Amino acid sequence: MQLTPNNNDFNAEFQIEEFANKTYKVNFEENYIAGEINDLDAIKQAVYKILYTERFNYLIYSWDYGVEFENLIGKDYEFIVGDLQRRIEEALLQDDRIKKIENLNIKKDKKDSISVSFIVVSKYGNVEMEVEVNV
16 A cells, blocks of 8 residues: 655644743752742753753763763863853753853862853843853
8 A cells, every 4th residue: 555645735834832841840959859840940940950961971861961061171271261151052052942141251260160150041031050160
């Protein structure tokens, strides 16, 4: 049996449907899940999870999920500073709710870490974030 397409099927209109922005709320300090969050709170949690998940280290996540910080350890400070914005943007812009990253500031805290602060611009509003990168 051979199936032949109906020419009318090729002219069908498709609607793009957004999934609900609701997710479970994770309490990272006490290690439990309680309740649900959405919109800006969900963005904050997603950004936190992405920035604290090393890319390629966990089989449960796709290769597009997470950030690559581990291979910065031992590199020259100038190289790290020059590459951090690209790595953070590449990781966070995988989430289609995030539009861009602004006002990225890098500050060397200690001999072995760098503090990076920035603003995440999302479709639900802006979020100020900070991450410490071990170098």
